[in-house]
Every structure is written in structure tokens, then in C-alpha cells.
Amino acid sequence: MSFSATSSSTDTGSMPVGMVHTVADLRRQVGDWRKAGKRIALVPTMGALHAGHVALMEAASRQADKVVLSIFVNPTQFAPTEDLSRYPRTLEADLAKAQGAGVALAFVPSAADMYPDGFCTTISLAGPALGLETDFRPTHFAGVATVVAKLLIQVAPDVALFGEKDYQQLAVVSQLARDMDLPVTILGVPTVREADGLALSSRNVYLSPAERANAPALHRALTQAAHAIAGGAEPALAVEAARAQVIAAGFALDYLELRHARTLAPVAAATDGPLRLLVAARIGTTRLIDNIPVPL
The missing domain is CATH 3.40.50.620 (HUPs)
Structure with missing residues (x-):
């Protein structure tokens, strides 16, 4: 052996x-x-x-x-x-x-x-x-x-x-x-994060200093959308605002979606079940993903 x-x-x-x-x-x-x-x-x-x-x-x-x-x-x-x-x-x-x-x-x-x-x-x-x-x-x-x-x-x-x-x-x-x-x-x-909210990833080493400074915008956008939905905001409007926030931070957005937390099926309302916000976006040559639950 x-x-x-x-x-x-x-x-x-x-x-x-x-x-x-x-x-x-x-x-x-x-x-x-x-x-x-x-x-x-x-x-x-x-x-x-x-x-x-x-x-x-x-x-x-x-x-x-x-x-x-x-x-x-x-x-x-x-x-x-x-x-x-x-x-x-x-x-x-x-x-x-x-x-x-x-x-x-x-x-x-x-x-x-x-x-x-x-x-x-x-x-x-x-x-x-x-x-x-x-x-x-x-x-x-x-x-x-x-x-x-x-x-x-x-x-x-x-x-x-x-x-x-x-x-x-x-x-x-x-x-x-x-x-x-x-x-x-x-x-x-649970996801382990840097102090500024960036999810740890082996691909983070590819980020330039400027890209690293902007990268926490992904988590901020998700967090703000989750709090808005939990506070009664229309989910579609909260998600659209989060997408705009990610793009404004310099990312090319692949997706930012609200899904059922277990099945990942699309949802239309906050009452459709336990919810999860998921995002994938590119900054420079690096693709980052993140997600958080919606605290309902």
C-alpha cells in the first residue's frame, strides 16, 4: 500500500x-x-x-x-x-x-x-x-x-x-x-468572508488592488436587496436595484437572481418560500460568485 x-x-x-x-x-x-x-x-x-x-x-x-x-x-x-x-x-x-x-x-x-x-x-x-x-x-x-x-x-x-x-x-x-x-x-x-464582506475564493488572488477594492460591492448589493425584500419591498424592484449597483461598481453582470432556497426555482413573491439571492459577475478577468439568504 x-x-x-x-x-x-x-x-x-x-x-x-x-x-x-x-x-x-x-x-x-x-x-x-x-x-x-x-x-x-x-x-x-x-x-x-x-x-x-x-x-x-x-x-x-x-x-x-x-x-x-x-x-x-x-x-x-x-x-x-x-x-x-x-x-x-x-x-x-x-x-x-x-x-x-x-x-x-x-x-x-x-x-x-x-x-x-x-x-x-x-x-x-x-x-x-x-x-x-x-x-x-x-x-x-x-x-x-x-x-x-x-x-x-x-x-x-x-x-x-x-x-x-x-x-x-x-x-x-x-x-x-x-x-x-x-x-x-x-x-x-456558511460562507467565510473577509472583513469587508468579500467571500473567500481561490480566485480572489487574480484581483488587482483596484478590483479587490471594488469587489465587496457584490456582497453589499445582495445585503441591501435582502434587507429591502425582508422589509416589504417588491422583490423585482429590489433585485433590479441590486443589479444596477453591481454594474455601477464596475462589474460585468452574469446574473443576480432571487430564487427558492431549496429548489432554486424562480420566485415572484417574498411569500414563495425560503429565499436566496445569488450573483455572478466579472471584474477585470476574474469571475466572482456570492449568495445570501433573505431573512424572512
């Missing part, structure tokens, strides 16, 4: 993180934990870990005896025009953060491991996968659902944790687990 460990001088009180690269080695280690009666959590990531990922890993460590962190930049969820080649890859720093957050095992497969020669299976999606991100990245969630399904089958965790910042992804994965009768609990973890 190929099983290596890495240690970090930043947190000498925690156990080193084991690391495996193949599904066979992953299953051997998880199988040993299962035989010992351990509860297992999975945190799927593409690496370039930040404080938001640390919050996910720490939440996972409270949910389970053993936490598996996957680090895999998944090519199938990138469109040909997107930033697969320049997506940040910081494995050593990621493992140091994982050690401090209570991760027991890092699963770091190659693309050839995850998509071997002849791989031709994908997952067909509807429901919460329709609209919003799909209107601009039509192949994105097919890639996400395929790799997440593989990871859930490979690890067979009791619980898997996803950040609420990628809210549509969380809804798609939750639907996937329900529809496919996967024996796993999907948990969402």
Missing part, C-alpha cells in the same frame, strides 16, 4: 496528514477505519485552500472521527475558455492547512486516476442544476456531479461537507445524493 505522510512545522501538536494517490490505497485506508468503527467525513476541494476551506475541514472534524480531504483540480468542470491551466496549485501549503484543521488523509489523485482511458460516463442533471451558472457554464455541473459522485463512491463517507458560497453546487450535490440513494449526509457550511 502506498501511503505517505506529510508534516508541518506550523502545527507540531497535530498528527501528520497521510496522503494517497490511488483509489485502491484510499479504499484500503478507509476500510481499516470502517473496521475500527470510525465515522468518516469527506471534504472535496480543488486545492488552493484558504480560510473557507479550513472552516469546512474543522466542521468535518466535529462531525466525524476521520476526515478525508480530496485535492483534485477537476478538468471536466472547466470550459475550454476557463482557467484550468492557471488554477492555483499549492499542495504543500494545502497539506499544512489540512494538518492544522484535523484532516487524517489527503486523497490527491491524478486526472488519469480519476478519468482513465475509455472513461465515458457522465450524469444528466435537471432541477437545481438548471439556469444561473448553467446559463453561462453549460457543462460545469455535469463535471461537478460526475467527480463528486465518484468521490462519494470512492470514499463512502458518512457525511460530506460543501461550502455555501457555491450554493448552486451545494443544491446540485444534495439533489444528486437524494436521487441516487447515496448513503451520505450532505452538509452546507
Whole structure:
């Protein structure tokens, strides 16, 4: 069995993180934990870990005896025009953060491991996968659902944790687990933000100083719209005002929408159910997403 460990001088009180690269080695280690009666959590990531990922890993460590962190930049969820080649890859720093957050095992497969020669299976999606991100990245969630399904089958965790910042992804994965009768609990973890409200993202490193200064406008626009709707304002007018605010801040807007918080179906009135505001917009060459609940 190929099983290596890495240690970090930043947190000498925690156990080193084991690391495996193949599904066979992953299953051997998880199988040993299962035989010992351990509860297992999975945190799927593409690496370039930040404080938001640390919050996910720490939440996972409270949910389970053993936490598996996957680090895999998944090519199938990138469109040909997107930033697969320049997506940040910081494995050593990621493992140091994982050690401090209570991760027991890092699963770091190659693309050839995850998509071997002849791989031709994908997952067909509807429901919460329709609209919003799909209107601009039509192949994105097919890639996400395929790799997440593989990871859930490979690890067979009791619980898997996803950040609420990628809210549509969380809804798609939750639907996937329900529809496919996967024996796993999907948990969402609240978005971690900078002090000025900007949601943490691995892509924030692409922002120039001027773009970084303007970026919190996304969260401000959502917050003001949410408070307006909660205060009785017409939802359509509040959303339109938020769109104008985002554009005035220098963004090219992909969408800013009010949706049902569970199904992501469009809504017309504040009484249509629990509500979520979601936005995606570009500033310079960087695309940012965010979302917040409407406190009704």
C-alpha cells in the first residue's frame, strides 16, 4: 500500500496528514477505519485552500472521527475558455492547512486516476442544476456531479461537507445524493468572508488592488436587496436595484437572481418560500460568485 505522510512545522501538536494517490490505497485506508468503527467525513476541494476551506475541514472534524480531504483540480468542470491551466496549485501549503484543521488523509489523485482511458460516463442533471451558472457554464455541473459522485463512491463517507458560497453546487450535490440513494449526509457550511464582506475564493488572488477594492460591492448589493425584500419591498424592484449597483461598481453582470432556497426555482413573491439571492459577475478577468439568504 502506498501511503505517505506529510508534516508541518506550523502545527507540531497535530498528527501528520497521510496522503494517497490511488483509489485502491484510499479504499484500503478507509476500510481499516470502517473496521475500527470510525465515522468518516469527506471534504472535496480543488486545492488552493484558504480560510473557507479550513472552516469546512474543522466542521468535518466535529462531525466525524476521520476526515478525508480530496485535492483534485477537476478538468471536466472547466470550459475550454476557463482557467484550468492557471488554477492555483499549492499542495504543500494545502497539506499544512489540512494538518492544522484535523484532516487524517489527503486523497490527491491524478486526472488519469480519476478519468482513465475509455472513461465515458457522465450524469444528466435537471432541477437545481438548471439556469444561473448553467446559463453561462453549460457543462460545469455535469463535471461537478460526475467527480463528486465518484468521490462519494470512492470514499463512502458518512457525511460530506460543501461550502455555501457555491450554493448552486451545494443544491446540485444534495439533489444528486437524494436521487441516487447515496448513503451520505450532505452538509452546507456558511460562507467565510473577509472583513469587508468579500467571500473567500481561490480566485480572489487574480484581483488587482483596484478590483479587490471594488469587489465587496457584490456582497453589499445582495445585503441591501435582502434587507429591502425582508422589509416589504417588491422583490423585482429590489433585485433590479441590486443589479444596477453591481454594474455601477464596475462589474460585468452574469446574473443576480432571487430564487427558492431549496429548489432554486424562480420566485415572484417574498411569500414563495425560503429565499436566496445569488450573483455572478466579472471584474477585470476574474469571475466572482456570492449568495445570501433573505431573512424572512
